[in-house]
Amino acid sequence: MKSLYCFLILLAAAASGNAQEFTKQMTTARTAYSSGKLEEARFAMQQMMQELDIISGKELIGLLPAKLDTMSANTSADAVSGTSGFAGVVVHREYGKAKPDGDVPAQVEIITNSPLISGLNAMLSLPLLGNSPDQKVIKISGYKALVTKQHSDGETPEFEVQLPLNSTLITLKAPGYSQEKIIALANTLPIAEIAKRVQ
Known part of the structure; x- marks a missing residue:
């Protein structure tokens, strides 16, 4: 799980425009997971994945x-x-x-x-x-x-x-x-x- 978080942090750092939203969702997911609120953690992770999709889409349109x-x-x-x-x-x-x-x-x-x-x-x-x-x-x-x-x-x-x-x-x-x-x-x-x- 820690390696996944590290990987996601690196991707967030590479994307300037959406990095703040990504980091916010990651913090929310980590906090919710630590509190045992798995549904909230899952939702925040889904939001993070959507942010990653937008970042990758912007890279594709740049090509x-x-x-x-x-x-x-x-x-x-x-x-x-x-x-x-x-x-x-x-x-x-x-x-x-x-x-x-x-x-x-x-x-x-x-x-x-x-x-x-x-x-x-x-x-x-x-x-x-x-x-x-x-x-x-x-x-x-x-x-x-x-x-x-x-x-x-x-x-x-x-x-x-x-x-x-x-x-x-x-x-x-x-x-x-x-x-x-x-x-x-x-x-x-x-x-x-x-x-x-x-x-």
Whole structure:
């Protein structure tokens, strides 16, 4: 238990913005545990884990490129949110200026620590999946990914790239881009660096 506390203290020291909240929750957890209030200690530990998720999400969003093709990142729309239950953190970044209808030219989302991702990993290992006209299995930075044709109201089909890394999912959406172009965009993402952080 002491080694866990030491590890968590080191992580807290590395993260400047959320360190005070993290330390406060750790103190609360330790005090509650010492007093035998296990439910309070557990809740404080959950809050600490959520803070760690936010810190790791901010690190991930810092890895994303400032430009995607000719589109600049809209950093004011960056979002990092910790969740409980199905995922650890959700990271969202948009590229380009929003259109009058509210659509965004491109967006990248990363969902970490989700047990639901294992289903996509299993699907990618099926040999028949790559033969579908609406889905194609590709490799990006040595990792299998799935390109899916999205059915839209417009005449031009839209595509989405989903790349699972164990329990993490990276999704790229770029409406109006062809299949070849969205694959090229996906190949500009720092997948290897993201993989190091989440594995």
